[in-house]
Each structure stands twice: as structure tokens, then as C-alpha cells.
Amino acid sequence: MKSTKLFSNLLLYIFVASFTLMGCSSGGNSPNGKRVVSLEISGDNEIAANFSTQLKVTAIYNDKTSKDVTSIATWSQSGETGIIQVLPEGIVEGLATGSATVTVRYDDSQSVTSANFTMNVNDSSVTGLFITPIVDILGSPYRIPNGTFISVAGLANFSDGRQLVDITRDLSWTVDQSNIVTVEPKDFEVKLTGQSLGVTTLTVDVSDPSQSAQTNVAVQQILTVTNAVLTELLISPSSLSLPKAINQQLSVAGVYSDNSILIDIPEVSWSVEDDRIARISEDGLLSTYLDGQTKVLVSLDLIQAEAELVVNDATVESLVVSPAEASIVEGSKIDYNATVTFSDGTEADYTEKVDWYSSNSSVAEVYNGNTIRGLHEGQAEIFAVLKVSSSADTNEVLQSNPSGRLDVFEARITDIDVETVDGNPDLPMIVSKSESLVPIDQLQIDNVAADFKAQATYEDGSSQDITLSDDTHWTIVDDQDNLDSSIAVVADGRVIGLGSGNGAVKAENDNIRDSSPIVTTGCPSLKVLNPRPGGSGVMYFSCPLRDTEATDAQISYGATSRGDGIRGPEFDFITHSNASVAADYCDNLNLDGHNDWELARYSDLVRLIFYYDSNNDSDYLFFTEHNWPAQTNFWIADRSGKAISLAEVTTEPVSAVGSLLSTCVRIQPN
Structure with a gap:
């Protein structure tokens, strides 16, 4: 069966907190000195009873490299029983209200490392339910070429204020004509496969047994199976000029006969004409080794595409992070950037290609990628590590020098100003309805959304952007200042339209609040x-x-x-x-x-x-x-x-x- 499931690396636009706990390790060293020094657990630490969530764990090695070990670590529960159930591969089910501890252990044959994670289970209920494709499609997202599949997920708003939480695993997924589309749920992803031409209706519903008075929350979506066929593949980037010893992620889009374009198709075959110059993994990660010129090839069935690749003899000389010095208040976040300088004098932005670390995780932690969160008053050094490959058989790391100094301090807010990041500040921001609740970065095709920022003024007269602060609570309200998630949802200042109406996006921190008006259209761009x-x-x-x-x-x-x-x-x-x-x-x-x-x-x-x-x-x-x-x-x-x-x-x-x-x-x- 051919696949039109789009991308393995695209994350759902789920607004959850990411929590990190450092574990301890014991045991000997590997022959080459590489060993696990800690585990970082991430995921949502707040769930509702009768719902589940996915946790992930990353192993951190003494050479500053890291590895996702979620599927091979051992997961268990410790402490009070009856609150949660911990399943293999990091899935946690909420059973009853309360708090419990998740324990994860990882044995890499050289050492055994463990970490704990506290889960809180509440009695909140679902207030809104949404279906979203885990895709980006130029065309209609629910038109499935016959013989292929798309993947979808179910997101929910909860009565405790959490928005767009992934509850795919806890939903019922059915179609009224299974001879047209078959449904295959698997944990937090549902595969919809076109079996024959026609139209059918997908019904998704949830009933919370802990809320006896709550009626079922359900949503439907029309699915159309078409006779469209794949006609072209597009590699992104379409041409590459890279230095030696660098990794570059490539993606491939598929163009279909109905003019739809599906981003990042899996199950394609990648290759490089001259594998002495570069090699590419099965998921499109390109590694360069020798200077020269060759082609990157990709194919699916009888459709092929190619991209020119030029590898020059420049090598990485330095890695610098910015800002060099910064200060933030407790609970707020800041984004860092990484710049690489090559031996030929050129520079490149490597922010998304490096791993990020904090020298003092009790003061500041790596929240998500290059986003650093301030936890407690103090100082930390923020640094980046770049993996380089001088040959197909060797891997080395380069640490940023100097690192970035980050000061975290306490302060009381006296005023907040909410405004649009772009657009005319004198006019209400209008927001189109989103057809896909995921952020898209492949081929520069982004989700339809409007970004707002919150600027705080403090008692000492200083000001700071608190848009991403954990203590900044974003909501959509109506003209009476009542919560209204029917027209839009918001997280970290990003507003995604759902329905049609008038309202405002509001930010609140330390009992100080401000809002900015929005109008939602009810139909998409x-x-x-x-x-x-x-x-x-x-x-x-x-x-x-x-x-x-x-x-x-x-x-x-x-x-x-x-x-x-x-x-x-x-x-x-x-x-x-x-x-x-x-x-x-x-x-x-x-x-x-x-x-x-x-x-x-x-x-x-x-x-x-x-x-x-x-x-x-x-x-x-x-x-x-x-x-x-x-x-x-x-x-x-x-x-x-x-x-x-x-x-x-x-x-x-x-x-x-x-x-x-x-x-x-x-x-x-x-």
C-alpha cells in the first residue's frame, strides 16, 4: 500500500508543558568512554481522569550527545497506586484524581540510569473536540487518493483551560462506509486508507465516564476518496551547497493529478550518486564527507526526482551562540541562536541543527529546542553542541565558545501590553479558520495563524517580553470577558481560528491583564x-x-x-x-x-x-x-x-x- 501520510518529524500543534528531570546513573564506562549521565523526561504532567498522554525520555551522554530512548527504556509507576497506569513506551493513563510518580530506567549495557516524573490527574472534562490531519496539503486535506492513506489526530479543549490536547488514543473513530475508507487507530495516530472511490463520513466521539451528566462530545468530517495518482516528487531544498562534515535534513513533497501537494511523503527511497561525497539515511538525513559534486536521488514507485549537491572543502571552525548576555524573569523563556563560521569565512545559521544545554538546570532549563526557560533566580551558561562527521565511520562534537550567560531574576509586574507581532496595530486582527491544527515548516508552508505578544513593565521600570512565560495565561474571551474557545484557541500568543465571531485575545500574569481585539472568519484562507x-x-x-x-x-x-x-x-x-x-x-x-x-x-x-x-x-x-x-x-x-x-x-x-x-x-x- 502506498502512503501519503505526510512526515515523520512534524509535531502536532498541542499546547503542553515540557518538564525535564535529571536522573542518576551507575555502572562502568564503555570502551570509548561514552556513557549516559542523565535522562530527561518530557511531556504533559497534567491529564484528566480516563484520558492518557505520551511521555518521552532522552538519554544525555558525557560527550554532550543525546538519544531518544522512549521505546527501549523501562517504564514503571512508583508511589501511590490507583492514580495512574504506566504502559510500555511511555504512555500514561489517568485512573483517578491525585498525584503519582512515573519512573523510567535505561540500561545501555554500560550503565543503568533512572529518573522520576510527577503526574497530576484532575477531574476536568472535554469542552471541545477537533479532528486535524497530521499533514499539510495544498488542496483539500480530507481528499484521499485511492490506495493511499493520510494520518489524523484528535485534539480537545478541557474545562481546566488546557487547549488542543492530543486525546487521539481515547477517542472512538468510525466511518459509515468502511468499503470506501478503513480506519486504523494506533495510540496517538489514526490511519485513514482509501479503499474505493466515493464519499463517507468520519465520526469521532468521546464520553467521559467520570462525568455522568456530561453528554458525548462528537465531531464529524466528510472524507472523499479520489482517483488522483502521484505525478511528481519535489525535493526540498531543490539544490544544495554544503561544507564537509555537516548533516542536512531533506524532505520530499508529492504532487498528485488532482493538483494537491502533500508534504514530506514517507516510504520513499533515498540515495546519492557518489556515496564517497555524501550519504543519506532512509529518512532523508544527508551527511557530507568529501568535496565534490553529485546528485541526491529520491523515488517512489516509478516516480523519481533529483537535487544537485555541491560539497565544498570548507570545514567548521567555530560555533557561537547569541545573545552573549541576557536576563529574564523567573518563569519566562528566551530563544537562543547558533551561528557556525566555516574555514572559507562564510557563516550559517545552525540554530535548529545543534543540541542545546544549560550549565545549571536548577536556574534555567532547555524547554524546547533553542528555547530556554528561567526557573529560579541565579545564573546559567547556555551552550550549543554540533555533531560533525569527518567520515562515514566517525562522529565528533563541537561545543560553542563562548557560551551565552543568562541571568534569571525576580520582579513584580505593574502593567501588560498585548499587541500583534505583525500587522496594523490600529486595526482588529482578523483570523481565518484553520483547516489543520499543526504548524507547518516544510517548504515554507505555514499554518494560518496570527501571533500576538505580551510586553510587561516591572516595578523597577524595566520591561520584558513575557509572551512565552509559564506564568502568562493566554485565553480567548468574548465582549463580556467570558472565556470563548468556540471562535479560536490561543497558546503562547499564537491564535488559530476555529469558528466565526468577535472576541479578544487576552494575556494575564501576576493578576495584571490586557487584551487585543480579533475577528474570526469561519472559513479558511x-x-x-x-x-x-x-x-x-x-x-x-x-x-x-x-x-x-x-x-x-x-x-x-x-x-x-x-x-x-x-x-x-x-x-x-x-x-x-x-x-x-x-x-x-x-x-x-x-x-x-x-x-x-x-x-x-x-x-x-x-x-x-x-x-x-x-x-x-x-x-x-x-x-x-x-x-x-x-x-x-x-x-x-x-x-x-x-x-x-x-x-x-x-x-x-x-x-x-x-x-x-x-x-x-x-x-x-x-
Whole structure:
């Protein structure tokens, strides 16, 4: 069975705390002196009774290297019984309210290392349930090519305020026609496989037996199995120029005959033409050894792609972290960067290619990647370690010199200011509905979201960004300041749209709070590869959005556009009286964290139709799958009074009068 499950390294956008505990080790040394010195356990330490969570453990060696040992370590429970159940590979089930301890032991044949982790089980219940593909797709995320599969997950909001928690393992997953799609749940991932052409409905529900009065929370999703086939593979990056002794992660996207593009397809075959110059692992990790020129190859069935690789004779000379000096308050976080200098004088950002460490984990800890969290007042040195491979058989490490000095201090907040990271601060931020609740970084295709920041002023007059502080509590509220997770969710300042409405994103810390208004559209921004001549990157098309701040006309659409029984969304969408007004509106649009929008050109809309209407069924695709409005005439950017229909494709734009819809576009470059 071919696979369209997209990527092994893409993380769900689940907002959980990451906790680290250092363990102890005993035993002898390996012949080469390498041994485990500690274990780091990470995961969510708060779960609800009758739900489960996944913990992970990383072994830290004395040479500063690390290894994920979650699946080969021994997991057990210690302390009070009846609170949790610990399963192999780090899965923890909540049984009853209270606290209990998870113990993990790892034996690498040279030493035995152990660590403990405290789990808290509460009685919170599910207040909202969402299905999300563990994918990014340019096209419709729930259209499955026959004979392939996609992977999905179930995320939930809880009554204790936790948002988008992965409860995939605790849900019931069913389809009404298993001859069209089969469902295979496995822990925190569910595989949906297309078996025959057709349409079926996926139903996902949860019932919390600890809450007898709570009714089942359920959600449904239409699945369509198509006859699309793989036509092309795209390697990213498409060309590479690298120094020796460096690792580079590659990814591959698949282009299908229905114009959808699936990011990071697994089960492909990687190779390098000249393996003396470089070698590549089965998951696409490229390692360079000798200077020279060759090609990286990838294939799936009969489809092949290649990328040019040039390895120069430069070698890594130094590794420096920044900032060199920084100070943060307890509970807040800071991002560090790593820069490598090569023997030819060039520099490169290696922030995501190094391992990060703190010299004093009681003062500051590595929270996630290059993000460091301040714990207690004091000082710590933050340093990075780069693994280099001078040959296929050797591995060495380079430590940053100098390290970054981080001071952690106590202070009381007197004021907080919440504002957008990008966009026009004088206008409410508008947020599109997200079709996928995961952050995307492959091929620079990112999730639709709007980022906010919280700036705190302290009693000593100093100020600091507290957006990522553990003590900063982010929520979505309505105009009465009541919690409202129906229109959007927020974590660490990032807002993801879910429904349609008005509200605000609020940050609170030390009983000081501030908020910034948002408007959510209830329909998504669609995206295609940049269609303009010589263009690259991704082009976003704004939903003809509902906007209560608009000064132009608004109109409610919900009736069928033709006699096919397909209905559009039943809420308001903004219209404009002519193309000039529409263009001015786009020029001032503050949407999804950006203000660089413009009215779509005729060629842009043709490309949009090409991506989403290859089977001439735009009614189904636009109105049902994407919740775009049933009215289909859109103004185009030449301001000549012409429009184009997304449902009845014409070869040329047509003259139009009256109030019509419009879509704004922006380009996210590679």
C-alpha cells in the first residue's frame, strides 16, 4: 500500500508543558568512554481522569550527545497506586484524581540510569473536540487518493483551560462506509486508507465516564476518496551547497493529478550518486564527507526526482551562540541562536541543527529546542553542541565558545501590553479558520495563524517580553470577558481560528491583564504555489470574510448557487460595490498576522480554480469542504469593472456590476 501520510518529524500543534528531570546513573564506562549521565523526561504532567498522554525520555551522554530512548527504556509507576497506569513506551493513563510518580530506567549495557516524573490527574472534562490531519496539503486535506492513506489526530479543549490536547488514543473513530475508507487507530495516530472511490463520513466521539451528566462530545468530517495518482516528487531544498562534515535534513513533497501537494511523503527511497561525497539515511538525513559534486536521488514507485549537491572543502571552525548576555524573569523563556563560521569565512545559521544545554538546570532549563526557560533566580551558561562527521565511520562534537550567560531574576509586574507581532496595530486582527491544527515548516508552508505578544513593565521600570512565560495565561474571551474557545484557541500568543465571531485575545500574569481585539472568519484562507511569472513560495487567498469592522456592504449567503443541493455557509460575507473599493479594502487588510495583502488578479484566480477544481466540481470543494460562500462572482485587480466566477470557469473575465465578493492574496516566499 502506498502512503501519503505526510512526515515523520512534524509535531502536532498541542499546547503542553515540557518538564525535564535529571536522573542518576551507575555502572562502568564503555570502551570509548561514552556513557549516559542523565535522562530527561518530557511531556504533559497534567491529564484528566480516563484520558492518557505520551511521555518521552532522552538519554544525555558525557560527550554532550543525546538519544531518544522512549521505546527501549523501562517504564514503571512508583508511589501511590490507583492514580495512574504506566504502559510500555511511555504512555500514561489517568485512573483517578491525585498525584503519582512515573519512573523510567535505561540500561545501555554500560550503565543503568533512572529518573522520576510527577503526574497530576484532575477531574476536568472535554469542552471541545477537533479532528486535524497530521499533514499539510495544498488542496483539500480530507481528499484521499485511492490506495493511499493520510494520518489524523484528535485534539480537545478541557474545562481546566488546557487547549488542543492530543486525546487521539481515547477517542472512538468510525466511518459509515468502511468499503470506501478503513480506519486504523494506533495510540496517538489514526490511519485513514482509501479503499474505493466515493464519499463517507468520519465520526469521532468521546464520553467521559467520570462525568455522568456530561453528554458525548462528537465531531464529524466528510472524507472523499479520489482517483488522483502521484505525478511528481519535489525535493526540498531543490539544490544544495554544503561544507564537509555537516548533516542536512531533506524532505520530499508529492504532487498528485488532482493538483494537491502533500508534504514530506514517507516510504520513499533515498540515495546519492557518489556515496564517497555524501550519504543519506532512509529518512532523508544527508551527511557530507568529501568535496565534490553529485546528485541526491529520491523515488517512489516509478516516480523519481533529483537535487544537485555541491560539497565544498570548507570545514567548521567555530560555533557561537547569541545573545552573549541576557536576563529574564523567573518563569519566562528566551530563544537562543547558533551561528557556525566555516574555514572559507562564510557563516550559517545552525540554530535548529545543534543540541542545546544549560550549565545549571536548577536556574534555567532547555524547554524546547533553542528555547530556554528561567526557573529560579541565579545564573546559567547556555551552550550549543554540533555533531560533525569527518567520515562515514566517525562522529565528533563541537561545543560553542563562548557560551551565552543568562541571568534569571525576580520582579513584580505593574502593567501588560498585548499587541500583534505583525500587522496594523490600529486595526482588529482578523483570523481565518484553520483547516489543520499543526504548524507547518516544510517548504515554507505555514499554518494560518496570527501571533500576538505580551510586553510587561516591572516595578523597577524595566520591561520584558513575557509572551512565552509559564506564568502568562493566554485565553480567548468574548465582549463580556467570558472565556470563548468556540471562535479560536490561543497558546503562547499564537491564535488559530476555529469558528466565526468577535472576541479578544487576552494575556494575564501576576493578576495584571490586557487584551487585543480579533475577528474570526469561519472559513479558511486557501493556498497554492505562487502562480505568477517567475514566482516562488506559496500564495494565500483570503476567504471573502465576515468583517464587522467593514464600512462597505455585507450580505448573507447560504442558498444553493445551482440546483445541486450543495449549500454554502450561512453567515455574512463582505461584498464591495466595485473593483476599486475591493482593491482598497485588500490594501488595508489586517489578516492572519499580515498586512501585505492585495486584490487577486485574474491569473491568480484561474490558478486557484486549477488547484481546487480539477474535476469541475467547485461547488463541492469550495462550499462544502472549505466553507467558502455560495456566491461565486469575484472582482479582479485590474479595476476595469470585470469579474470571474469560481464555479462557472470562463476563459476571459466578464463585465460586472453590483456588489460582488473579492479575495485578497499575499505571497509567502521560500
